[in-house]
Amino acid sequence: MSISAARAARASGRVPARSRRRSWTRRARRAGLNLLGLLVALITLFPIFWMVSTAFKPATEWYSLTPHPLPSHPTLANFRAVIDGSVIGLPYWNFLKNSLFVTLVSVLASSLIALLAAIAVARFRFRLRTTYLIMLLVVQMLPQQVLVIALFIDYRSWNLLDSLVGLILAYTAFALPVTIWMLRNFVAAVPRELEEAAALDGAGPLQVFWRILLPLVAPGLVATSVFAFIFAYNEFIFALTFLGTDTAKFTLPIYVQYFYGRNGADWGAIMAASTLFTIPVMVFFLLVQRRRLAAGLLAGAVKG
Amino acid sequence: MGPYLLLIPSLALIGALIIWPAVQIGTLSFQNYGLAQLAGTEPAQWTGFSNYSQILHDPEFWLSLRLSVVSAAIMVPLTLLVGTLVGLLLARLGRRMATFVSSVAVLAWATPAVSASVIWVWLATPDGGVVDWLLSKLPHWLGGGPQWAGFSWTNAALPAYTLIILLVVWTGFPLIAVSVLAGLRTIPAELPESARVDGANGWQIFWGVTYPLLRPIFQVLFLLSVIWDFGVFTQVYIIIGELGQRDEYNLGIYVYATAFQLPPAYGLASAAAFIFMIILLVITVGYVRAAVKEGALT
Numbered sequence: 346m347s348i349s350a351a352r353a354a355r356a357s358g359r360v361p362a363r364s365r366r367r368s369w370t371r372r373a374r375r376a377g378l379n380l381l382g383l384l385v386a387l388i389t390l391f392p393i394f395w396m397v398s399t400a401f402k403p404a405t406e407w408y409s410l411t412p413h414p415l416p417s418h419p420t421l422a423n424f425r426a427v428i429d430g431s432v433i434g435l436p437y438w439n440f441l442k443n444s445l446f447v448t449l450v451s452v453l454a455s456s457l458i459a460l461l462a463a464i465a466v467a468r469f470r471f472r473l474r475t476t477y478l479i480m481l482l483v484v485q486m487l488p489q490q491v492l493v494i495a496l497f498i499d500y501r502s503w504n505l506l507d508s509l510v511g512l513i514l515a516y517t518a519f520a521l522p523v524t525i526w527m528l529r530n531f532v533a534a535v536p537r538e539l540e541e542a543a544a545l546d547g548a549g550p551l552q553v554f555w556r557i558l559l560p561l562v563a564p565g566l567v568a569t570s571v572f573a574f575i576f577a578y579n580e581f582i583f584a585l586t587f588l589g590t591d592t593a594k595f596t597l598p599i600y601v602q603y604f605y606g607r608n609g610a611d612w613g614a615i616m617a618a619s620t621l622f623t624i625p626v627m628v629f630f631l632l633v634q635r636r637r638l639a640a641g642l643l644a645g646a647v648k649g
Numbered sequence: 650m651g652p653y654l655l656l657i658p659s660l661a662l663i664g665a666l667i668i669w670p671a672v673q674i675g676t677l678s679f680q681n682y683g684l685a686q687l688a689g690t691e692p693a694q695w696t697g698f699s700n701y702s703q704i705l706h707d708p709e710f711w712l713s714l715r716l717s718v719v720s721a722a723i724m725v726p727l728t729l730l731v732g733t734l735v736g737l738l739l740a741r742l743g744r745r746m747a748t749f750v751s752s753v754a755v756l757a758w759a760t761p762a763v764s765a766s767v768i769w770v771w772l773a774t775p776d777g778g779v780v781d782w783l784l785s786k787l788p789h790w791l792g793g794g795p796q797w798a799g800f801s802w803t804n805a806a807l808p809a810y811t812l813i814i815l816l817v818v819w820t821g822f823p824l825i826a827v828s829v830l831a832g833l834r835t836i837p838a839e840l841p842e843s844a845r846v847d848g849a850n851g852w853q854i855f856w857g858v859t860y861p862l863l864r865p866i867f868q869v870l871f872l873l874s875v876i877w878d879f880g881v882f883t884q885v886y887i888i889i890g891e892l893g894q895r896d897e898y899n900l901g902i903y904v905y906a907t908a909f910q911l912p913p914a915y916g917l918a919s920a921a922a923f924i925f926m927i928i929l930l931v932i933t934v935g936y937v938r939a940a941v942k943e944g945a946l947t
Contacts, residue, residue, distance in 0.1 A: 378738065382746050385735055386753040392819065393756055395779065396768045412779050458658045465655035477656065479937060484667050486933040488880045490901040491922040494908045494915055495670035495677065498687060518666035521659050579761040581883040586909065598763040602887060605767050612771050623764040630759040631752060 396623070399616040400424065407613050423617035433604060435593060437621055440600040447509050447596055448577040451516035455524050455573045456566055458517070463528035464558070468537075481522040489519070489582045497586055507591045512584060516577040523576075524569040531565025532558070571633055578626055597622045674926065677919035684913055693916075700920035709895055710921060713903035717879055720810050720899065724817045724878040729871065731818055732825020737855075739826060740833045751830070754823035762820070766887035769816045773802040803890060806897045813888055817881060825870055832863040865939070872936040876929060900925050 394414075399407050400423050402416040430436040466474060496515065497506075505511030535558060543553050584599045595603065604618045678700055685691040704710050735754065739747045760768075773780045781800050787793020802808040836859065844854045860867070882901045889897040892906045904925055908918030 375743070378741050379743070379746055381738060382742050382750045385738065386750045389757050389819070389823075390753050392765070392768045392772060393760060395772060396764070399771065408777050410777075410782075412777070412782055458662065461655040462659040465652035469652035471652045474652075480663075480668075482937050482940060483930070483933055484663060486876055486929055486936070487667060487671055487926065488882075488901065488929060490880065490882045490905050491674060491926050492667065492670045493905070494918055494922055495673035496666065497908075498673070498677075498682075498915060499670065501687065514662070515666055518662040521663055522667075525659060575759070579763070581763055581886075582905075598761060601763050601767060605770075605887070606891065612774070612777065615767060616771065619764045619767050623760055626761060627756055627759050630755060 393623075393627075396616050397620055399612055400620045402613055404611075404613055407616075423613040424621070426614045427604075427618045427621060433592060433600070433607070437618070439593065440595055440597050441621075443509060443594060444578060444597040447512050447516065448574055451513045451520065451577045452570050452573045454513070454517045455520040456570055459521055459524035459528050459569060460532075460562070460566065462521075462525045463532045466525070467529045467532035481526055485522045485526075493582055493586050496583070500587055506587055507589055507594060508587075509594060511587055512580075512596070515583050515587075516573075516580060520573040520576050524573055527569050527572065528562070528565050531562050531568075535561045567633065571629075574629070575626065671926070674919045674922050677916050678923045680916045682914075682916035682919070687913070687915065696916070700917050701924075703917060704920045704924070709898065710903060712896065713898040713900045716806065716810065716898070717900040720814060720881075721875060721878040724814050724821070724881075725871065725874045727814065728818050728821040728874055728878070729825055729867070732822040732870075733829050735822060735826035736829025736833065739830045751823075751827060754826055757819055758821075758823035760820060762883040763887065765816060765820055766884045769812060770803070770888060773812055775799045775801045803888060803897075804894075809889055809897050813881065813884055816884055816888070817878060821874065821877070825874075828866055828870060829863065832866045833859070836862050868939045869936070872932060872939060875932055876936070879932070880925075880929065 398415060401419040401421075403418055403420045403422065406413065406416055406418065428437045430439070465471075466478065500506050500511050503511075505514070539557050539561075540553050543557050544550075548556065579598060580596075581598045581602070584596045585602070588594050588596070588599060592603070601615075601618050601622050605615050608614060679695055679697060680686075680693040681696045681700075682693045686693040735750075739751055742750065772778055775781060776799065780802070781797050784793050784797035784800070785795050787797075800808075802812050840858050840862075841854050844858050849857060880901055881899065882905070885897075885899050885902055886892075886905075889902070892898075892902070892910055895906075898906060900921075904918050904922045907921055908915050
């Protein structure tokens with residue numbers, strides 16, 4: 346049977362006698378695939394489910410020799426211990442505040458700076474343009490655990506250790522190569538004719554930027570902000586090295602790790618802290634999840 | 650003048666906080682830079698290649714390099730394999746089921762490295778962990794048995810890296826799956842269909858039709874995976890229990906511990922760091938060439 350014949354048969358909705366058995370095997374195949382999909386989803390979800398479930402279990406349950414999937418006497422005691430700060434001495438809000446401050450400021454700064462650079466790269470042809478682009482690609486690959494040695498020495502002489510401002514500067518700089526790389530495609534996709542037409546109608550460069558370019562690049566800015574947000578909110582090495590022993594300045598990743606290091610056995614509380622750290626970023630991710638975003642993140646090469 | 654003005658802020662930040670430190674790593678690697686030099690009580694002295702010769706004669710350096718290479722050699726193919734299989738599965742599922750499975754996968758991807766590591770330590774903890782419980786309940790012919798009760802996954806390099814590899818695959822496969830799915834959607838349905846009509850089976854269709862068309866995507870995913878998996882830090886740092894067990898260091902942890910564990914040896918660590926950076930840059934050249942070939946610089 347040729348392709349067109351198969352198509353025609355399918356389009357007309359006629360079911361040839363021969364394919365009645367085939368439709369049964371197709372249904373079995375579909376059920377098998379769905380079962381496989383469900384299995385993949387369950388295995389993937391299990392660690393996250395176990396974290397949340399443990400967070401609601403009293404110690405007698407998570408410490409029991411036969412683990413149960415769901416807490417039989419759910420409790421909020423673990424969350425209360427984390428939020429009251431009975432372990433570290435500072436409430437969870439303190440660390441959430443640090444994390445949000447560092448994350449939001451670096452997202453704003455990197456988006457703005459990246460937009461300027463993306464306009465330069467997408468709208469102008471100049472000497473060293475290719476050099477600049479290759480520099481961005483290479484710089485992305487320099488591992489943080491290597492650069493942190495020199496940055497630690499620099500930060501010490503610049504008085505940026507134990508400082509959230511120091512973290513903001515580092516997060517902005519390290520988000521830039523990827524955000525510029527992502528944004529330039531969005532800027533390049535805005536038809537130049539639109540800007541030229543507006544300019545002909547007497548709009549100044551600033552007006553063209555506000556009225557034409559910015560609204561059209563907005564989806565790109567959303568994608569790059571998501572990347573910069575995830576990067577700054579999750580970042581571990583710099584926070585670990587630069588924040589040292591000043592617990593009050595800790596961001597959430599360092600707080601969770603410190604909490605785990607200090608309470609190696611209190612898994613209920615550790616999982617509660619980890620849940621409070623993780624759930625916001627997951628909700629955020631599910632809200633903005635679009636196919637374009639995944640493709641954009643891929644193009645920009647997320648750091649792991 | 651216009652474009653250069655727009656580039657100044659990004660160049661200033663990237664220059665000061667990424668490129669300049671990279672250059673400093675190069676110069677530090679030829680100096681005896683330690684605590685006294687950091688405090689400024691003694692000047693740094695140029696010591697030629699002595700840092701490099703000390704690193705290259707350190708058996709722990711070679712051990713950590715081997716752990717990085719071997720674990721990346723397992724993580725990368727495994728992540729690509731699992732991700733591709735899930736991507737192919739997603740393409741065959743109905744729309745509702747596909748959305749459900751890919752949303753769950755995105756959750757695994759979105760889990761911060763610190764949380765993911767702490768969760769996996771908890772799953773595999775010797776007292777009360779669900780992994781040991783499950784393994785001890787498995788029948789003998791599946792490798793289970795009471796010897797698993799109380800088994801410690803973090804006390805030796807082999808079980809610790811088994812755990813790390815599983816963790817990295819768990820967080821890494823969703824990106825591969827979603828990218829493969831996005832790639833599959835760009836392939837016109839006629840191509841695999843006509844191959845099937847010509848009598849090709851699934852395996853032949855994948856290698857004869859799908860893979861060649863998606864090769865650019867696979868190339869980028871492969872190179873990125875190599876770069877990420879070779880440099881895994883956070884997961885290893887947490888699972889091996891900070892910097893305690895020297896025989897479980899990978900290259901990144903070795904560099905970090907040399908620099909920051911007492912007594913700090915920034916110069917010595919920079920020599921190891923420079924070697925690390927060169928290895929990654931060689932891989933990056935492949936990445937840049939693949940990007941240029943795809944016309945990414947135009």
